[in-house]
Amino acid sequence: MPALEGRVVLVTGASRRIAIGAGVARRLVADGATVLLHSWSQHDADQPWGADEGGPEALVEELRAAGGTVEHVSMDLADPAAPHALVDAAHSAFGRLDAVVANHARSSGQALEQLTAEELDLSYAVNTRATLLLVQAFAARHDDAPGGRVLLFTSGQYRGAMPDELPYIASKAALHELTASLAVHLMPRGITVNCINPGPNDTGYADDATRAAVIAHSPAGRWSTPGDTARLVAWLLSDEADWITGQTIASDGGFSSR
Template identity: 60%
Template sequence: MTGVSRRIGIGAAIARRLAATGTSLFLHSWEPHDADQPWGADSNGAELLVEELTATGARVEHAAADFSEPTAPASILNQAVGVFGHIDILVANHARSSRQNLDQLTCEEIDLSYAVNTRASMLLVKEFARQHSGVTPGRVILMTSGQHRGPIPDELPYIASKGALHQLTISLAAHLAPRNITVNTIDPGATDTGYADDQLRREVIAHEPMGRWGEPDDAARLVSWLTGPDASWVTGQVIVSSGGGP
């Protein structure tokens, strides 16, 4: 599972939910990305999450990697297989976040966003499929955003690279279905992971039919279901889990 750098994030919630079901976990993080963001890094967050989960009896390993490096996705999957012998589930939860509108747009940010959000996710799926034993069903979960449900003009590199994952879902699912691997993508909607200021929080709540932001565990429950046996006939889907909000 990738993108588990902050204990308040969706990745950490998914890790907790899967660990509670007895799933062994190999977690990926890249703290320097959060350190460059307005919300800041959760210092040693991934290591502390590993301690938290192993204290419950779960088997959890961790490695850091910069997914802007082309070889990083295969390296992470190889490490996971080296530790556990095989892998059954890939949750590509990582994301590079950037705020650039059309006037601010730079080639460098476009390339970095596609490298981390799109290229790394595709290479992770490729390596997962290569390494998957086929003995048990495989599950791939990708994460998109809300770019297909409304305009997000101030985050163009981010939504372009996340939109690509949305469009890839059905084709990846078709390619991997004969190998008994499902591929689905989740749009978790506005989720309270500590990045929003007071103004943004008010703006989002004003449009939320249920009167609240999404919580990380909302996405985690869906991921847990999609990785389990009850979702074996669900593939190629982009699932919005947003409480009915825009």
């Protein structure tokens, strides 16, 4: 039996087929999970890399063609009602929800000199507040049986400086620090909580100079890939990882910018 057969998993931030959310969804479908994909393509459209030409619908079609049971919801996680609505959507579509992979992220590229209150508030709303409310909504409807899973996503701010991404790293660092407290609170209810630092993933945003700089700090001489991240996600969602909670795990091949 596939490792995740019978599990229903919500994967947020799956707007682009080249990115981590899509890579995670592919692996979960291959391992037998039923998946609700969340996307918000407007965020990508406003970024230099742009939105996926096929949109998230193309990923849904791909996953269904591979035999997956997949539904999709587009929702702006800056809306405080969105996290609870996402959990409701999973229950409406599949009758249950066993795991949340909170992969979504807002990136703004602001250094100290460009920093604005508006961007700080929006980054916290999407990256931190929405994630906490998503965990709250998931836990509220969890039946306290073993096998509940929450995976948060941080970044590499605790392993090296990221001075040009202050709103992003501040809001992501909060998730890193929240992991242990959420884990302690939810373990008695059969839910593990872990956090992943996926390392630098080349998902279409990096220029040649950035690619070279990352490779120079990578012991393996390469970037992380969505597939690298997806393997860790799939294991943490499986029964084999039921004793792992409260951990922040770097899936970065030993990368360090120091």
